[in-house]
Amino acid sequence: MEVMQLLTVGVAVLAVVAVAAYRRRRRSRHVQRLHTTKSMPVIEVGDADVARRLIIDHADSFSNHHDVPLAVDFDAGHPKTQSITSAPYGPLWRALRGNLTANILHPSRLGHLVLPIQRDAVEALVADLSAASARGGEAVVAVRDGVYAAVFATMARLCLGDGGELDDGIPAMRRTLREFFHSGVDARLLARSRLLRLLHWRQWRHFLGTRRRLAELFGPAIAARRRRGNCGIISTYVDSLLDVRVPNDVAEAEPAGGESLDRRRALREDEVVRLVWEFLGSSTEAVVACVEWTLARLVTEPEVQKKLHRELVAGGDHRKGQAVSDERLRDFPYLRAVILESLRLHPPLPLVVREVGPEGAVLAGAARPPDGTFVRFTFLAEDIGRGHRAWTDPETFRPERFLAGGEGEDVSPVPGPKEIKMMPFGAGRRHCPGAGLSMIHVGSFVAALVREFHWAPPADGARVDLTAINALFVKVMASPLKARITPRASQS
């Protein structure tokens, strides 16, 4: 029975693949694509200077991401659904990224758009932890889920806005998106080979099913937003996506004279859905991982925690029971240093990828592959952050290195054109547009949690396991952090 089922599914998958391949070949006359072949050479770069030279000096060549597996499109007959991350460097990418950075992530908008929403989420998280520790004064908590819910709530409201039907759907969206990212399916591997998809068809079906459920969940929320309109004021990411006009697909390849750029179009429904879950996924998973890694390091380094707490209390705004949600990182240099040190040692996205034409290999000093062969470059952000040339005792957690006079004094989250010492948010034209928001996010959550609670290992003498695993593309703690928290108020 199992064999028959497998054969039936195999034949069906082959038929779908054949139709998809046929349609893709017809489409490729119009749409610029990156070629992902099984035999694509891969070059790994763990040296900061080489990374800088390639990504910054040769930005014209090194500004395409790889063909992200999540964009694998079995909906044959449609143009491929692109997102900011997957779009080839060009007019569509520029329009999508420009929309996000200008309308949502611009520093002038972050203040009034994000901070009030964030304050609610931080306060809710502190209240939950306070309730857990109410009885004995201390409690052992696993923070990942709580932080995830708080960060997701913030980003969902920023993305979709407030409103009854949206609020009701948020927990289901959170669960499904999380299941998607943590399904254990090696999507990268499966996306590369049809044979592997056939062999692991159950996993693959599950993966596609979760993807479909995401569309079903976000579709109605987006439609509701469309019906309500935005009264001319963009206040959510979806508002901006419904307003933005992007180059037509036929104009995706850089036009010679620029004339076809005038023919702009609204985003299709599938594109809005894809961009919504890209936003929620990319803005939540990595932030949660960073908060968890930072708290883990504060548990293992009590002196650092003490020093951070002193800075936070001295910074004022310490009203009992009130979370700190509008931290200004520049007023808290040690907090900023702690976050940077956490990102240096534990970049949640440890691999930064570029897909480059054959000239890329030559620029990197390798032999030129045959014409038309693309090369995948993997920049090892974790190795670069732990480089011996840039950092003394690179494996040691020492935030002081980012303070005045330290070797990292001038280092910012996103490297400038002159030097790369770490690149947790990538580098060059494709660097993470959410770096500024992430620093504020992580800063607000960590500040509130350290101000309100003392963090210690779950039991006397217990060790915190800092082993990491990859969850799709984010590197997280293999054993979610468990810590013993004690309300500061009960200690004084």
Ligand code: HEM
């Ligand atoms: C601690 C949190 C975060 C980390 C560590 C992180 C890291 C990264 C990295 C390494 C890249 C690839 C950069 C490159 O290729 O050079 C990236 C891209 C991206 N990130 Fe983030 N990210 C974080 C939070 C966010 C947030 C809050 C958003 C907000 C919406 C966001 C949206 C994006 C997008 C859209 C891209 C694709 C950019 C492009 O292709 O042009 N990320 N991120």
